[in-house]
Amino acid sequence: MRIFKNLGQALRGLRLNRGNTFLMTLGVMIGIASLTVIVAIGDGIKIKVLNRIANMGFGPESFSVIAGAGRMFFARSKNTTSMTLEDAEDLLALPTVRLVVPRQRKRMQIINKKEFTSTRVYGVTPDWQLARGWQMTDGDFLSDSDLDRRKRVVVLGATPARKLFKGKDSIGKMVRLQNNYYQVIGLLEEKGLTESGYDPDDRALIPLTTSMSRLTHETYLHSIKVVSLDSSQVPETMEAVRQILRRNHNLSVLAADDFRFITPEGIMQWVTESEQALNRMLILISTVSLLVGGIVIMNILLVSIRERVREIGIRRCFGARRSDITFQFLFESILVSLLGGLMGVGLGLAISFGLKRFDVLPTHITVEPFILSFVFCSLIGLIFGIHPARKAAFLSPEESIRSQ
Amino acid sequence: MNLIEMNSICKSYRNIGFETRVLEDVTLHIEEGDYVGIVGPSGAGKSTLMAIMGCLAQPTSGEYILDGEPIGKLNDRKLSRVRNEKIGFVFQAFHLLPGVTALENVILPLVYARGSQGNVKERARELLAKVGLEHRLHHTPGQLSGGEQQRVTIARSLINNPRIILADEPTGNLDSKNGIETMKTFDNLVKEGKTIVLITHDQEVARHAGRIISILDGQIASDREVSHEEQTRSV
Numbered sequence: 001m002r003i004f005k006n007l008g009q010a011l012r013g014l015r016l017n018r019g020n021t022f023l024m025t026l027g028v029m030i031g032i033a034s035l036t037v038i039v040a041i042g043d044g045i046k047i048k049v050l051n052r053i054a055n056m057g058f059g060p061e062s063f064s065v066i067a068g069a070g071r072m073f074f075a076r077s078k079n080t081t082s083m084t085l086e087d088a089e090d091l092l093a094l095p096t097v098r099l100v101v102p103r104q105r106k107r108m109q110i111i112n113k114k115e116f117t118s119t120r121v122y123g124v125t126p127d128w129q130l131a132r133g134w135q136m137t138d139g140d141f142l143s144d145s146d147l148d149r150r151k152r153v154v155v156l157g158a159t160p161a162r163k164l165f166k167g168k169d170s171i172g173k174m175v176r177l178q179n180n181y182y183q184v185i186g187l188l189e190e191k192g193l194t195e196s197g198y199d200p201d202d203r204a205l206i207p208l209t210t211s212m213s214r215l216t217h218e219t220y221l222h223s224i225k226v227v228s229l230d231s232s233q234v235p236e237t238m239e240a241v242r243q244i245l246r247r248n249h250n251l252s253v254l255a256a257d258d259f260r261f262i263t264p265e266g267i268m269q270w271v272t273e274s275e276q277a278l279n280r281m282l283i284l285i286s287t288v289s290l291l292v293g294g295i296v297i298m299n300i301l302l303v304s305i306r307e308r309v310r311e312i313g314i315r316r317c318f319g320a321r322r323s324d325i326t327f328q329f330l331f332e333s334i335l336v337s338l339l340g341g342l343m344g345v346g347l348g349l350a351i352s353f354g355l356k357r358f359d360v361l362p363t364h365i366t367v368e369p370f371i372l373s374f375v376f377c378s379l380i381g382l383i384f385g386i387h388p389a390r391k392a393a394f395l396s397p398e399e400s401i402r403s404q
Numbered sequence: 405m406n407l408i409e410m411n412s413i414c415k416s417y418r419n420i421g422f423e424t425r426v427l428e429d430v431t432l433h434i435e436e437g438d439y440v441g442i443v444g445p446s447g448a449g450k451s452t453l454m455a456i457m458g459c460l461a462q463p464t465s466g467e468y469i470l471d472g473e474p475i476g477k478l479n480d481r482k483l484s485r486v487r488n489e490k491i492g493f494v495f496q497a498f499h500l501l502p503g504v505t506a507l508e509n510v511i512l513p514l515v516y517a518r519g520s521q522g523n524v525k526e527r528a529r530e531l532l533a534k535v536g537l538e539h540r541l542h543h544t545p546g547q548l549s550g551g552e553q554q555r556v557t558i559a560r561s562l563i564n565n566p567r568i569i570l571a572d573e574p575t576g577n578l579d580s581k582n583g584i585e586t587m588k589t590f591d592n593l594v595k596e597g598k599t600i601v602l603i604t605h606d607q608e609v610a611r612h613a614g615r616i617i618s619i620l621d622g623q624i625a626s627d628r629e630v631s632h633e634e635q636t637r638s639v
Contacts, residue, residue: 001518005516008515009515014506055480311501311502313499314499314500314512315512316487317458317487317499317512318487318488318493318513318516318560319484319485319489319516321480321481321489321516322484324484324516396460397461398452398571399459402451
């Protein structure tokens with residue numbers, strides 16, 4: 001087959017012009033390497049975030065109701081005072097609800113003698129631990145009697161515990177919130193930072209009753225966590241919760257909700273949306289870098305053709321058709337692009353492994369970059385090879401054989 | 405029968421609106437088995453004549469019939485086939501592919517030949533042996549002397565068994581010893597029945613031919629047979 005002979009000539013051409021071949025691969029190689037690394041990081045982060053969500057005890061059967069309208073994580077509306085303990089009690093009465101955890105939240109200083117740090121202080125009920133499935137490393141969690149007696153006790157997350165006690169035993173010690181002393185009765189197991197920089201260990205838990213009467217002096221709640229009996233009941237439970245809250249808050253038919261839901265699906269959706277945004281950016285960056293790679297190939301091939309005018313003339317003298325020359329240079333361009341892609345994937349994988357190995361960023365290797373780079377590189381070789389190849393093919397044999 | 409038939413060939417080049425006439429009304433006929441030398445000073449139009457004869461360029465006007473086929477009407481595909489099958493080129497500057505072995509260089513025309521070519525390496529090896537290069541098969545042009553390179557180009561011109569050999573100043577880059585060797589090779593090819601058109605500005609070299617055509621300012625100045633004693637004198 002004539003076309004295979006052209007392919008053979010292209011391979012020979014690339015081997016003989018190693019310097020140009022190497023230069024041509026560079027642009028594509030860098031483009032594909034960055035593509036590989038970004039895909040690996042994107043996948044790695046997604047997997048880690050999903051693990052974290054599972055790890056946080058945000059099981060598929062639970063969701064949270066946050067006071068105030070707005071979007072899931074952002075845009076906190078003005079301080080909403082409508083959600084109360086009565087709401088929480090009404091929700092617990094629903095047949096599909098297993099647990100309800102009403103919650104107050106306030107960021108404030110927590111002090112141990114000369115050490116102090118700012119942390120999120122939550123007023124919660126003992127069911128918090130059940131709903132979260134969060135283990136203790138030391139001491140006990142808040143009890144019903146702590147709640148009933150509005151005791152000034154606190155369970156510390158790993159971050160404030162470390163900052164206040166520097167690794168020393170903290171159980172039984174006193175810490176100060178505002179002007180009151182609280183006894184440390186337990187330490188939460190450490191979860192570690194999330195990729196977005198959120199620190200789940202940066203918290204201190206006190207009984208909700210204590211929080212209401214002694215700390216915030218407010219009777220409204222920041223949020224209620226609802227655990228249904230089964231994940232399949234989440235939608236109907238959410239609807240029932242919505243009805244109860246709207247009734248309790250005296251919202252007219254036309255008024256919007258003055259609360260919002262956070263669900264595992266919602267978080268997943270948010271992660272997916274973030275990932276899609278990342279992917280769009282990735283596609284843009286890769287497109288630009290691969291276009292640059294393609295232009296590099298085209299330019300070097302054009303220069304290379306100028307250097308090889310004589311060779312083209314010789315081939316034409318001995319019977320090469322225009323199509324033979326076109327295919328030879330088109331193959332050279334495609335092969336060089338694929339070679340660059342292969343090297344790029346290799347380099348990208350090496351960088352991805354390095355990032356993971358030295359704990360810089362989580363990465364996850366999939367087969368995607370291989371397929372993507374194969375497709376992209378073939379296309380780039382083809383698109384950016386056509387112009388130089390046609391140019392070479394349409395050189396006059398007479399003039400090219402005479403060129404010096 | 406005329407193998408090459410040129411009738412009123414004109415060739416002009418256009419350069420930034422300037423028209424340079426290189427060949428004017430050239431008419432010549434060459435029969436199969438002829439050994440023709442084309443002589444003339446540089447710039448006379450010899451190389452242009454050879455480019456047209458070798459189907460590397462088309463005349464501006466006039467008719468060129470090669471082996472009974474009017475060349476002017478052929479498309480690139482057919483022209484390429486004519487170059488591939490009917491013509492073998494030998495150049496002053498050798499024009500071997502750099503970095504490619506002698507063997508592969510000789511095979512080049514078969515890369516573009518029609519159909520399956522059988523054992524091309526064996527044929528190339530035989531031809532290289534014929535020109536005395538059986539020990540240089542895997543050398544690249546850079547590793548060969550000028551004379552050796554010219555012998556590789558001769559082997560290359562013969563590999564597809566063409567009817568015509570077009571040689572453009574084949575001795576121009578060679579010392580006298582290698583020049584004489586090359587001319588002897590051509591003499592032998594004529595004896596084997598090849599048609600040879602030799603372009604040179606060297607009258608001595610031209611005397612090997614049976615017929616000398618002089619070109620001057622793009623026109624045929626003279627066209628004469630070379631007497632036998634003239635030929636023997638040159639050898």
